[in-house]
Amino acid sequence: MNPRPLARFSDSVAATTSRSCPDYSALHRWSVDEPEQFWTSVATFFDVPLTRHASVLSPSEDPRVFSGRQWFRGARVNYVDRVLAWCDRSPESVAIIDDTEPGGLGTRTSSYAELAEQISSIATALHSLGVRSGDRVAGYVPNTTEAAVAFLATAALGAVWTSCGQDYSAAAAVDRLGQLEPAVLVTADGYRFAGVDRDRRDQVAVLHAAIPSLRTVIAFSRLGTDVPGAVRWADLLDEGRGGPRVVPEPVPFDHPLWVLFSSGTTGRPKGIVHGHGGVLLEHLKSAALQSDMTEDDVFLWYTSPSWMMWNYLLAGLLVGSTVVCYDGSPGHPDAGALWELAARHRVTVLGTSPGYLLHCESVGVEPARAHDLSALRILGVTGSVLPAAAHGWVAEHVGRSVHLAPVSGGTDVVSGFVGAPTGVPVVPGEIPAVNLGVALEAWSDDRSPLVDEPGEMVIVAPMPSMPVGFWKDPSGDRYADAYFSTFPGAWRHGDSITVTSRGSVVIHGRSDATLNRNGVRMGSADIYGVVERLPGIEESLVVGLERPDGSYWMPLFVVTSDDVELDDDLRERISAALRREASPRHVPDDIIEIRAVPHTRTGKKLEIPVKKILSGADPSAVADPESVDDPDALRWFAALAPGS
Structure with a gap:
């Protein structure tokens, strides 16, 4: 071997x-x-x-910050060159498997040779529409082959890609995509999710009208209909078939590759700009060295083009893997749908969220018994903190030989800071290692590095995939304020972590939402890991508030199962479990039933906005409703605010 x-x-x-x-x-x-x-x-x-002709690492042009601009100045590169190299090396290998829910288009495959032809056809079409290096192409797209091809064709020209999924309304998409004043919009007529065809042609029309810079709309069909006024994707492929291979435009190392967006839960979404070279190096390192992927792997991460994990999914193409694009629900027609998809396509590296694993456990899904998961080597998990108890469920019901790999990173670096390389033992409740090239520490408020006790997560040296800046931030003030205002000269990411003496990392949650009871800092994840394993509890959310009178209030909000009532007995069981499995300090002051926990559209609990609302802030001021999966669930907390 x-x-x-x-x-x-x-x-x-x-x-x-x-x-x-x-x-x-x-x-x-x-x-x-x-x-x-x-x-x-x-x-x-x-x-x-x-x-x-390139210096490897140069001093920052802005003494307040470090960024992706500091790397390999003078070098020219194009991300797409690496993908096309595999098209020459393994032309008949499958590059992309595109699949849908039952009742959709079904399974489609594209070899690396076919992928090269599609990229060339769309790049030629974009060029004929006047798209040049530095211009912007926006995607309002589901997770499909066409979305991947549109990005790669855009990048091959040196143009800048940006995207969001079609679960966003037109208004939310305009808030993001419209900032870049794109010349071309690539979209679809809709998508299929949870057994329902979601026609998005009306939203495409609103989006088109709201962005004056758009010259052309290109549309592909997922539901068998045409988008009025749009150029048909299929026609562009037909026109380009048999044409010359696109030659990617060499661009500077820090030339914008794509613009991703912050969640929008703390104001208008920020456009985070990443460069070709930084992403290329980071994703090669992450896919091959951190995630152990090669051309023999089949890679599926459940995601959408609204989330950085979609961008990372495409990193599989950089190492010659087969990438699976899926635009449906992981829980339709039943909770085991994602496992069925992984089994059917012989997936070797599968990525999902802690929430999905916990849901599968709660409803009795037994993946390895129901499906042939013998090909699966690695199960990646991100999006929130993975409870320690989930490790036992994965070992028992997915496979003891499967490497469970909790990882954590961010849109900010479009990759991970910490992860689980296959040679490092995984301790339940911990992330085994800091990723290569990441100078990560936990700091106290006075900048002292901490070991075996909680602190602020900081990065003390530049990484190539750090942003080259924010969109429309020529002074760099917004970028500096976002990451370097708390600890000048060090990147503060906003997570509360513990770096252990063994080199592993425990993530306690967002540092702004850290619970600080009588001077003792606690992570919300420690509470969720206990509460959400109790029978009858679907999900929970905890916050801590300093009251004007100097007291501290720590309520726990819970969502119960349909047939369960939050009565005194259940409250006592919750308190007893926290007292026993965490500590007496983790027992909340109040336990309150809610209909739903509000999340970002990528599944993160909105602890900080809830905390602000409970302190009296206007719900619409703390989070853009379009960035929240259930705006009514967030607005509910206003009734508990002072003076309400």
Whole structure:
């Protein structure tokens, strides 16, 4: 058996730098002690030609910050070159499997050769429409082959991609996509979700009318209809068939590749700009070295084009893997739908959320008994904190040989900060390791590094995939304020974490929502991990508020199962479990039943907005309703605010 990518990289490092790294810990230490040597080694290992006429790491042009602009100045690159290299190396291998719910279009596959032809056809069409390097192309799209091709064709021209899923309303899409003044919109007539066809042609019309910069709309069909006034995607493919292969435009290392958006729960969504070179290096490192993927893998992460994990899903194409694009619900026609999809396509690396795993457990799904998951090697989990108890369920019901890989990162770097490389043991409740090239620490308020106690998560050195800036922020003030205002000279990410003496990381939740009871800091995830395993509890949310009289109120809000009432007995069982499995300090002051927990559209609980509303803020001022999965669930908390 050939060595896995991380082992081959370690051997390569030893051969080219005389640096012996006998284990992951040593390799990580070298990667942050010698960042220029490390990232040069990554580029060399993956045959990315960056080092000629380029400085590896330059001082920041803005002394307040560090960013993706500091890397490989003078180098020219294009993200798409790497994908097309696999089209030459493995033309008959399957690049993308596109699948839908029952009743939809069914399964479609594209080989790497076919992918190259599609990219070339759409790039030629975009060029004929006047799209040039630096212009913007927006996607209002489901997670499909066409969405991936549209991004790759855009990037090949040096144009800038941005997207959101069609579950967003036109108004929410305009708030995001409209900021970039795109020249072309790529869209679909709709998508199928939870057994229902969702026709989005009316929303496309509103979106088109609301963005004056749009010159053309290109539309593909998922529901068998045409979008009025749009150029048909299928016609563009027909016109380009048999034409010349696109030659990707070489662009500077920090040239914008795409613009992603913050959640919008703290104001208008911020456009986060990432560069070609930074994303290319980071995603090669993450896919191959952190996630152990090669051309032999089939990669499925349940996501949508509104979430950075969609961008990361496409990293599978950089290492020659087969990527599965799925635009339906993970729970239709039943809760085990995602496992069925993984089994049918022989998925080897599957990604999902803690919420999905907990739901499967609560309704009695037994994935390994119901489906053949013998191909599955790695189960990645992100989006929120994975409770320790979930590890036992995965071992028992998914497979003891499956590597459960909790990871955490952010849209800000379109990747992970911490993860679970396959050679590092996983301790339930912890993320095993800090990712290579990430100089991560937990700090106290006075900037002292902490070990084995909670602190603020900070990154103390630049990463190539850090933003090259925010969209329409020429002074850099918004960028500096977002990450560097708390600790000048260090990136504060906003998570409360513990770095253990073994090098693992425990994430307690967002630091702004950290519970601070009588001077003792606690993470909300510690409470959720206990409460949400109790029979009759579907979900929970906890916040802590400092009251004007100096007292501290820590209410716990719970969603119960349909046939369960929150009575005194259930309240006592919740309190007893927290007292027993966490500590007496984790027992809430009040336990209150709610209809639903409000989340961002990517599934994160809105602890901070709820805290602000309970302190008297207007719900519409703390979160854009379009960024919330259930705006009424968020507005409900206003009734508990002072003076209401």
